[in-house]
Each structure stands twice: as C-alpha cells, then as structure tokens.
Amino acid sequence: MKTDLSTLxxxxxxxxxxxxxxxxxLVEIPSVMSEPEGNMPYGKNSAEVLDVFxxxxxxxxxxxxxxxxxxGTVTLGSWxxxxxxxxxxxxxxxxxxxTYPPFELTEADGKLYGRGTTDDKGPxxxxxxxxxxVSETIPLKKAVRLIVGCNEENGSxxxxxxxxxxxxxxxxxxxxxxxxxxxxxxxxxRGELSTKFTTDCKKYIAEIHGGNxxxxxxDRAWAVVCGITVDEINAGxxxxxIPQENGVRIISHGIPAHASTPEGGKNALTxxxxxxxxxxxxxxxxxxxxxNMAELFPYGETDGSSMRLKCxxxxxxxxxxxxxxxxxxxxxxxxxxxxRFPVSKTAEEINSTAKNTLSGYGFSYRCIMGSEAHYVDExxxxxxxxxxxxxxxxxxxxxxxxxxxxxxxxxxxxGVAFGAELPGKEYNMHCADEFTVPEEMIMNSVMAAAxxxxxxx
Ligand SMILES: [Zn+2]
Numbered sequence: 001m002k003t004d005l006s007t008l009x010x011x012x013x014x015x016x017x018x019x020x021x022x023x024x025x026l027v028e029i030p031s032v033m034s035e036p037e038g039n040m041p042y043g044k045n046s047a048e049v050l051d052v053f054x055x056x057x058x059x060x061x062x063x064x065x066x067x068x069x070x071x072g073t074v075t076l077g078s079w080x081x082x083x084x085x086x087x088x089x090x091x092x093x094x095x096x097x098x099t100y101p102p103f104e105l106t107e108a109d110g111k112l113y114g115r116g117t118t119d120d121k122g123p124x125x126x127x128x129x130x131x132x133x134v135s136e137t138i139p140l141k142k143a144v145r146l147i148v149g150c151n152e153e154n155g156s157x158x159x160x161x162x163x164x165x166x167x168x169x170x171x172x173x174x175x176x177x178x179x180x181x182x183x184x185x186x187x188x189x190r191g192e193l194s195t196k197f198t199t200d201c202k203k204y205i206a207e208i209h210g211g212n213x214x215x216x217x218x219d220r221a222w223a224v225v226c227g228i229t230v231d232e233i234n235a236g237x238x239x240x241x242i243p244q245e246n247g248v249r250i251i252s253h254g255i256p257a258h259a260s261t262p263e264g265g266k267n268a269l270t271x272x273x274x275x276x277x278x279x280x281x282x283x284x285x286x287x288x289x290x291x292n293m294a295e296l297f298p299y300g301e302t303d304g305s306s307m308r309l310k311c312x313x314x315x316x317x318x319x320x321x322x323x324x325x326x327x328x329x330x331x332x333x334x335x336x337x338x339x340r341f342p343v344s345k346t347a348e349e350i351n352s353t354a355k356n357t358l359s360g361y362g363f364s365y366r367c368i369m370g371s372e373a374h375y376v377d378e379x380x381x382x383x384x385x386x387x388x389x390x391x392x393x394x395x396x397x398x399x400x401x402x403x404x405x406x407x408x409x410x411x412x413x414x415g416v417a418f419g420a421e422l423p424g425k426e427y428n429m430h431c432a433d434e435f436t437v438p439e440e441m442i443m444n445s446v447m448a449a450a451x452x453x454x455x456x457x
Contacts, residue, residue: 001392003453011133012445019129024105026121027114032093033154040069046150049089070161076131077143083455084145084169087124088152091116097432117436118427123175123420130448142456152408171382177407177417180390184316184402186340187373193363196332197285203227208328210269217265219256221272259322259338260404262302270299292361297323308357316342316402340404343373374410389450420444
C-alpha cells in the first residue's frame with residue numbers, strides 16, 4: 001500500500017460527528033418507494049433524500065449531478081472517473097417490532113439505530129466523507145465518482161436508467177454487501193410449474209396453499225382434505241390437524257430462511273406435500289400431481305437432485321432449489337420454485353433441464369424471471385487492491401466470497417461488493433432495529449478513502 005493510512009484515519013475520525021448528524025437527517029426521510037409523481041419516478045421521499053444528499057455534497061465543494069431523480073453523482077476530479085462507488089438512498093419499509101422509532105437516528109448501547117443505517121444510507125455517508133478526507137489530504141491523478149441510486153430495493157432500475165445516460169466506471173464497488181469482497185453471485189431463476197385437472201372422487205385434496213414469498217423457505221402451508229377423518233392422519237409435531245365439515249384442515253409449520261441459504265430452514269410446504277402424498281385417498285389426477293411433487297421436491301432436499309439439477313463448482317458452490325409457493329384447487333395447480341445456480345451454468349441450461357424433468361411428470365414449465373451468475377476474477381488488479389486495502393484497514397486477512405443472493409452490482413460488468421457488513425455480524429437489515437456502529441462508520445469511511453487513494457492517487 002502506497003497510502004499513508006494514519007492521516008486518513010485521523011480525518012475520518014474528525015468527520016464522525018458531522019457524519020452522524022448527516023445520517024440522522026437522511027434517516028428522517030422515509031425514502032421507501034411510492035407512487036411516481038411528476039418527475040419523481042419513485043415518489044416524493046426518494047426524490048427528497050437524493051436532493052438533500054446532493055446539496056450536502058455540493059456544499060462540501062463537490063460537483064454533483066441529478067439524473068432525473070433516478071440516481072445522482074458526486075465527483076471528485078475533472079477527468080472521466082477511474083473508480084465508481086455505488087450506494088443507494090432508498091430503504092425498505094419499517095415493518096413492526098421496533099424498540100426505537102425507525103425513521104429517527106437513536107444512539108443506544110453503543111449503536112446507531114434507524115432504517116437505512118446499514119442498508120445503505122450509513123455507507124453512503126461514509127463514502128461521501130471519504131471523498132472529503134481524500135480531497136483534503138491526497139492529490140488525485142484520476143477521478144472518482146460516488147453514484148447514489150434510489151431504487152436498489154425494488155429492482156435497481158435506477159441503475160439501468162443511469163447507464164443509458166452515462167457509462168459506469170470499469171472499476172466499481174458497492175458497500176451494499178459484506179467484507180471482505182463478494183466477487184461471485186450465483187445466477188437466479190424463478191420457475192413456475194402448473195397443470196390442470198378435474199376432481200371427481202370422494203376422498204381428495206381440495207386445497208393446498210403454501211408460502212407467499214418466492215425467495216424464501218416457507219414457514220407455513222395448509223391444506224384441506226375431503227372425505228377423511230383426523231384419525232386417518234398420522235402426523236408429527238410440526239402439523240396441526242383440525243376436523244371440519246366433510247374432512248380435515250392440515251396446517252404445516254416450518255422454519256423460514258432466505259432462498260439463497262435454504263439449508264438453515266425447514267420447508268413447511270414440502271413437508272405438507274410429503275404428508276399428503278402418503279394419505280389413503282382416491283386415485284384422481286390431483287392426487288397424482290401431489291405424489292409427483294413429493295418426488296420432485298422431497299422434504300429436506302435443497303440441491304435440486306430430484307429435479308436432475310444438482311450441480312456445483314469449486315468457485316461458487318452448489319445449486320440450491322427451494323419450492324416456495326403453491327396454489328392448488330380441485331381444478332388445477334400452480335407452484336413456484338427459486339433456484340440459485342453456480343457460475344459454471346447458464347440460465348438456459350437450467351431452464352431446459354427443469355422443463356424436461358417437469359414435462360416427464362406431466363407439468364408445464366415457465367421461467368418467470370432469470371439472471372445469469374455474476375463473476376469477477378479474484379486475481380484482477382482491482383480486486384487485489386481492494387483486498388490489500390481491507391487487510392491494511394481492518395487488520396484481518398482478506399479473501400473473496402461467493403453468495404447465492406444478488407447485490408447492487410449483479411448486472412454490471414466487473415463490479416464487486418466491498419463492505420459494509422463485517423463477516424459474521426448481524427445488523428438487522430430489512431428487520432426491526434436495524435443499526436450501525438459508530439466505529440464501523442468511521443472504518444467504512446477509511447476503507448473507501450484508502451481505496452480511492454490507492455486507485456486514483
Ligand atoms: Zn442495500
């Protein structure tokens with residue numbers, strides 16, 4: 001490292017009281033996506049938070065630009081930027097269960113609580129003050145641009161809009177993931193299977209409803225079975241069996257997990273399908289479909305083997321598959337599953353295998369949504385530099401990691417996630433009592449400043 005960290009560390013620490021105050025100002029604007037109004041594509045609050053951020057940057061002496069309230073830029077240096085740093089100012093809704101007001105910055109037990117403190121307003125503030133620290137201490141040979149978007153939480157079309165107006169710098173990182181560096185993000189497919197049938201028998205499954213989030217292991221599913229009694233069902237403790245007119249209602253309880261890490265969950269839907277497939281019912285087409293689903297999506301399986309999709313590679317790990325949503329009636333059914341696949345496969349390969357397997361069982365298949373895997377060479381000069389910076393600033397060993405989820409840079413060429421969550425730490429992102437830590441705000445600022453100094457100095 002050519003950069004002298006001690007001056008940057010001192011500067012960033014000096015800036016902390018201002019950083020905290022400015023973060024408080026941003027947290028107070030509930031920039032959750034809302035209906036578009038005039039030239040505000042994500043609603044009034046998202047436009048306001050962007051305006052406040054850019055005005056602050058301007059008052060600090062930086063050149064700013066607002067891209068029609070989709071995104072904005074803060075640039076240091078007057079050349080084409082060599083380095084881009086990508087943050088977002090939109091947030092998810094507050095949800096329930098907060099100890100502190102979600103849209104106010106509260107300092108308690110050494111933490112700063114509020115929606116957006118970690119995801120991603122806190123890191124955006126740290127980067128803005130990193131630009132300030134660098135501009136006051138290090139003469140740059142190349143320019144750096146902070147890009148702040150307003151739609152990361154709802155599909156990142158802010159970035160799509162920006163890229164139509166301006167190219168993204170080739171060296172690009174986002175502190176909207178975790179340290180040390182995420183260089184691999186698996187590909188993703190949301191697939192739908194469906195079939196129609198008629199039900200004309202006495203002992204049959206009338207309804208199944210399970211899961212309401214495609215990208216999560218469902219923790220609840222239920223079914224109505226007609227023509228049987230409670231005594232005919234032998235279920236374990238994860239099920240409630242309730243007698244009702246002409247049959248029973250079965251409620252299945254599981255443990256939720258994100259679809260990118262399904263191993264930690266317990267799928268209430270596939271557990272229910274397994275139970276249903278073993279009942280003594282009339283052999284109608286609906287029951288056959290349930291038995292087929294039990295074969296294709298066995299309870300406890302997360303690697304897609306039964307769908308003939310099992311695969312893995314050394315860089316990104318194994319494919320995961322979660323059967324997450326099912327609507328089943330006497331006339332037919334539609335189910336949805338979430339797949340995360342390794343970099344060595346393409347979406348087309350996965351889709352064609354899924355389609356073949358499912359058609360063998362009489363189901364139609366449709367890909368609802370798909371994206372290819374994202375991969376950046378862990379040995380590129382850019383990634384090596386960021387790892388050096390991480391090691392010098394944090395004192396920890398740096399390495400690249402692969403994840404099943406997608407970050408803000410998933411659809412960019414060569415972008416990586418660099419921070420801002422420390423490995424193994426939980427910041428209640430997207431949940432109640434989201435927080436950041438003052439020392440980490442300072443560290444994130446030093447991290448960005450050192451990266452800028454190394455790459456643009
Ligand atoms: Zn985020």
